[in-house]
Amino acid sequence: MAVYIQSAAQISIQSPLCDDWFTNPILREGRYFRCEEPDFKQFVDPMSARRMGRLLKRALASAKSALVGYDAPLDAIVTGTGLGCIETTEKFLLAMLKEGEQALPPSHFMQSTHNTIGSLVAQHLKCHGYNNTFTHRGASFDCALQDALMQFDLGNISSALVCANDEMTELYFQLFDQIGYWKREEVKAEMFHNAQTEGSFAGEVSATFLLGKEKTNNTLCRLDGQVLMYEPGEARVREAIDQLLKQGGIGWSDIDAVVCGYNAAKSNDEVYGRMVNSLFPDVAQIYYKHLFGESFAASAMGYYVAAVCLKRGEIPAHLLFKGQPVTPKHILVYNHFQNKDHSVALLSC
């Protein structure tokens, strides 16, 4: 069953809660960037916000922004987060160390679970419906989206917020750095083409998508389907795309662009290069992690970028990894995490 992306909102290392990145992207050069944050007082009063960590405030702000103008019931909130409220978790663990496991701050303890995010959003939106959280590292959002689509298919829900939320603390950045997750040198835009070294640069993402069954004037695009795969070969990916094209009622030649999660890391990018160049040798490729950085929630921005391109009917030059600008009608979003968890989705206008 196709569903519609009615709206989307993002807080990331680009300007928050807007699509300035489409026309005026902030091009970063470095290894580690934290979110550009909006004024949270617009979304939650300071007394309520004082116990919330930054990720919770971002999640709430992006969820409320995605719901602007929406006044129908909300049936579900599904969240994807790799690390959960890791900043608060760190505070709690450090307090345990400092205080000898005595006199621990309860607020930090309460927020040290991954599903705090979805439950807090539900509380503030007064949504008593389906609420689930998926924590599968870089495939967390993809799994959350798959769950929402299954709930639509089962007829359990008619609307859903699907969210991706991850933050990157200095401590976690350093831990990832030790296992070569980040580039040793500052990442520059040109490194995304023909990556020769491992590692990417760190960003943060809080993104929310409002899904519904009916198309409206504000709908961004249609989501024809999504397939998740584990360690697939090219044949399995081809089969998944066949399935999606069938669901969308189109053929291979109708695909106008493929969104890929190129992140400037050699082994990561080789997978996209090999797979997509083989499956779609003459189709434009869109990249997005040069704008939003790498994080466990980053794959959500691939969907976000595709949805906005479809709504606006154009692909700006700064998003084109390969090929010529086209007026897109059908875009495939292809993500993988460490060449294990793969996902492919078809979005159409």
Place this chain on the structure above:
Amino acid sequence: MSELIENLKNEVIEALNLEGMSAAEIDENAPLFNGGDPTAPGLGLDSIDALELIVLMERNYGIKLKNASEGKDIFKSIATMAEYISKNRTK
């Protein structure tokens, strides 16, 4: 006592993350809790804040509250907290 009250105000601001509030803005005799009535005077703290205050007293002053029913009187205001701390502190 006035020094303890001043310190306590700052510790409460930090522990409860009362952003934008200064010690001078807290009346030591005003109620800390207002029973959920936003129009009532005081800081308007809630039950989770009460837990934070219990932790604060243990961590900073070595006081372990053993009788929960005492809490209502101890946490009436900053002044009552300071009085209890001055009599029972172990550090």
